[in-house]
Amino acid sequence: MVWTSACYILSITVFYNLGPKPFQPGRIWEDGENMKLQTGGKNFFRKAMLATVAFVGLVAFTGATSALADDDRGCQRRIAKADHKLHEAVEHHGGNSRQAEHARHELHEAREHCWNERHRWWDEHGHRWHSDRDWDDHDHDRH
Numbered sequence: 001m002v003w004t005s006a007c008y009i010l011s012i013t014v015f016y017n018l019g020p021k022p023f024q025p026g027r028i029w030e031d032g033e034n035m036k037l038q039t040g041g042k043n044f045f046r047k048a049m050l051a052t053v054a055f056v057g058l059v060a061f062t063g064a065t066s067a068l069a070d071d072d073r074g075c076q077r078r079i080a081k082a083d084h085k086l087h088e089a090v091e092h093h094g095g096n097s098r099q100a101e102h103a104r105h106e107l108h109e110a111r112e113h114c115w116n117e118r119h120r121w122w123d124e125h126g127h128r129w130h131s132d133r134d135w136d137d138h139d140h141d142r143h
Contacts (some may be wrong), residue, residue, distance in 0.1 A: 014121075044135055060097055072118065072129075075110075075113070075114035075117065075118060075121070075122060076122040078110045078113065078114070079107070079110045079111060079114060079121065079122040079123065079124060080124050081110075082103070082106045082109075082110040083107055083109040083124040083125075084102045084124075085107075086100065086103035086106075087104060088103075089102070089103040090103075104138070108137050111135050115133055119131065121133075121135060125139075
């Protein structure tokens with residue numbers, strides 16, 4: 001919210017100062033007999049560039065928070081799906097089955113992926129994020 005306000009104020013200030021000024025140095029363009037428009041030359045270019053940079057900064061920082069939230073939801077969803085598959089494998093084939101071992105491996109990979117990307121992982125049983133790499137690959141054996 002602060003970036004939005006700062007960029008808005010900056011763009012208003014820049015665009016307000018872009019208008020023609022009667023005593024500003026630069027070229028004079030004549031339109032008709034009595035009308036003259038003065039441009040600021042390099043000043044005009046600098047102010048337009050500043051406004052462009054402010055706008056790009058606003059767009060870039062606004063989208064960054066949304067992308068981070070999407071990554072978190074993706075990690076959470078990936079771990080929850082792997083956790084569910086492990087529960088299903090243990091229920092249908094037993095805790096020491098080939099299917100359970102494969103599901104355990106997939107859950108481990110999902111947790112590793114989130115840890116490597118975000119330095120946190122989702123605990124589906126506790127319904128919370130962990131910021132320590134403290135998961136147990138055989139935590140489902142006790143349930």
